[in-house]
Amino acid sequence: xxxxxxxxxxxxxxxxxxxxxxxxxxxxxxxxxxxxxxxxxxxxxxxxxxxxxxxxxxxxxxxxxxxxxxxxxxxxxxxxxxxxxxxxxxxxxxxxxxxx
Amino acid sequence: xxxxxxxxxxxxxxxxxxxxxxxxxxxxxxxxxxxxxxxxxxxxxxxxxxxxxxxxxxxxxxxxxxxxxxxxxxxxxxxxxxxxxxxxxxxxxxxxxxxxxxxxxxxxxxxxxxxxxxxxxxxxxxxxxxxxxxxxxxxxxxxxxxxxxxxxxxxxxxxxxxxxxxxxxxxxxxxxxxxxxxxxxxxxxxxxxxxxxxxxxxxxxxxxxxxxxxxxxxxxxxxxxxxxxxxxxxxxxxxxxxxxxxxxxxxxxxxxxxxxxxxxxxxxxxxxxxxxxxxxxxxxxxxxxxxxxxxxxxxxxxxxxxxxxxxxxxxxxxxxxxxxxxxxxxxxxxxxxxxxxxxxxxxxxxxxxxxxxxxxxxxxxxxxxxxxxxxxxxxxxxxxxxxxxxxxxxxxxxxxxxxxxxxxxxxxxxxxx
Numbered sequence: 001x002x003x004x005x006x007x008x009x010x011x012x013x014x015x016x017x018x019x020x021x022x023x024x025x026x027x028x029x030x031x032x033x034x035x036x037x038x039x040x041x042x043x044x045x046x047x048x049x050x051x052x053x054x055x056x057x058x059x060x061x062x063x064x065x066x067x068x069x070x071x072x073x074x075x076x077x078x079x080x081x082x083x084x085x086x087x088x089x090x091x092x093x094x095x096x097x098x099x100x
Numbered sequence: 101x102x103x104x105x106x107x108x109x110x111x112x113x114x115x116x117x118x119x120x121x122x123x124x125x126x127x128x129x130x131x132x133x134x135x136x137x138x139x140x141x142x143x144x145x146x147x148x149x150x151x152x153x154x155x156x157x158x159x160x161x162x163x164x165x166x167x168x169x170x171x172x173x174x175x176x177x178x179x180x181x182x183x184x185x186x187x188x189x190x191x192x193x194x195x196x197x198x199x200x201x202x203x204x205x206x207x208x209x210x211x212x213x214x215x216x217x218x219x220x221x222x223x224x225x226x227x228x229x230x231x232x233x234x235x236x237x238x239x240x241x242x243x244x245x246x247x248x249x250x251x252x253x254x255x256x257x258x259x260x261x262x263x264x265x266x267x268x269x270x271x272x273x274x275x276x277x278x279x280x281x282x283x284x285x286x287x288x289x290x291x292x293x294x295x296x297x298x299x300x301x302x303x304x305x306x307x308x309x310x311x312x313x314x315x316x317x318x319x320x321x322x323x324x325x326x327x328x329x330x331x332x333x334x335x336x337x338x339x340x341x342x343x344x345x346x347x348x349x350x351x352x353x354x355x356x357x358x359x360x361x362x363x364x365x366x367x368x369x370x371x372x373x374x375x376x377x378x379x380x381x382x383x384x385x386x387x388x389x390x391x392x393x394x395x396x397x398x399x400x401x402x403x404x405x406x407x408x409x410x411x412x413x414x415x416x417x418x419x420x421x422x423x424x425x426x427x428x429x430x431x432x433x434x435x436x437x438x439x440x441x442x443x444x445x446x447x448x449x450x451x452x453x454x455x456x457x458x459x460x461x462x463x464x465x466x467x468x469x470x471x472x473x474x475x476x477x478x479x480x481x482x483x484x485x486x487x488x489x490x491x492x493x494x495x496x497x498x499x500x501x502x503x504x505x506x507x508x509x510x511x512x513x514x515x516x517x
Contacts, residue, residue: 022380023285026285055278055381056379056380056381058278058282059281063282090383091275
């Protein structure tokens with residue numbers, strides 16, 4: 001349960017989330033937000049170990065996107081389980097993030 | 101008839117009418133034989149030869165006459181029995197003719213009935229087919245009305261619009277929930293910042309405490325020095341006491357501020373919890389509902405499409421019914437030709453009856469003539485019959501009227517009758 005952040009290189013950050021992605025993770029997520037800026041950073045979020053999402057998680061992802069440049073943000077969400085993908089699609093996230 | 105003739109001839113051979121020439125012949129032969137013998141006795145070969153020849157000629161003559169006589173006698177005999185035969189035969193012919201005539205009347209009647217039945221049946225069929233045509237047309241109209249109702253949105257909310265509206269509504273709700281969560285998290289972060297600021301007051305309070313503690317200490321020191329100075333230090337001792345009091349009040353205020361800060365922090369923590377519950381909405385429920393909605397709309401769309409397809413098919417079938425009914429009505433036109441043919445048949449049977457009647461009448465009237473007994477009247481009787489036959493044949497030959505040629509009946513439009 002938690003978020004691991006790895007800085008791959010100067011412009012790339014890898015985030016690995018596991019367990020229940022919900023409001024309880026807001027503190028850890030804040031750290032990621034505080035480090036991001038609009039200068040073309042790439043984010044790669046690994047959701048392979050995410051069991052469940054709730055609206056708080058979606059809200060947090062949107063905050064990240066906002067912070068990382070809004071429409072110019074470059075965020076990949078990878079390794080999602082099918083039901084997670086479904087949820088992201090229903091919330092229209094496939095138009096805002098690169099989901100795979 | 102044949103047997104009768106034979107009998108008559110045998111009878112004729114024994115008739116008295118033939119005996120007299122035979123007797124004369126025998127007598128003549130006898131006389132001539134005697135003459136020949138006499139001549140032979142008198143050695144007169146020439147006269148002998150002449151007599152023999154004469155004898156043979158006479159014999160031949162008599163034999164010839166005999167035969168002819170019996171023949172003519174036989175002829176006369178058979179003649180009269182043959183004529184009787186012929187008369188009887190003619191009477192049989194007359195009977196058959198009359199039978200034929202009667203049969204023809206029956207035929208004519210039956211053909212007439214057939215013709216009538218066909219006419220009635222085809223009239224009824226034509227009516228039924230016309231009705232069918234009308235009804236098929238009505239069906240087609242209804243179908244078209246429904247189809248057109250489907251294509252336009254006739255002012256009412258169509259199913260598609262409803263489904264789209266529902267879908268849009270769900271999207272809106274999902275968006276709202278996610279946005280609320282996002283802003284809630286943002287709010288939490290702001291509260292955290294606020295909390296930090298509030299907590300930083302604590303640090304300031306520490307400094308303040310240090311200052312007040314130090315002040316207290318200094319005031320104590322001042323009091324001690326004032327006591328040492330005795331009388332001169334009394335004023336100073338008062339000041340030092342007041343400073344001590346002030347620092348103690350400041351300490352109290354610090355504590356109060358500390359409490360308020362603690363309350364603020366706890367309040368903020370509570371607020372966080374409230375926001376936690378606002379921000380944490382279960383998305384699965386919403387997403388399940390949305391996917392069900394999508395499924396339902398797809399199913400409804402499919403049903404709509406299928407029903408539209410079906411209605412198009414029905415419309416096409418109505419068109420086919422139209423064609424089939426038209427073809428059926430066209431084929432009923434055979435009735436025309438059938439009726440004509442029937443009346444032709446009846447005409448022909450009437451003609452046959454006519455000539456049969458003529459024949460039997462002629463035979464009846466000739467019978468009297470033929471029974472007169474003499475040959476010429478017999479012959480004229482037969483001639484009259486022959487004449488009637490001849491005129492009957494002419495009658496048939498002269499009848500004008502070609503049989504109706506049957507044409508194919510798939511040309512052009514049908515006539516509804």
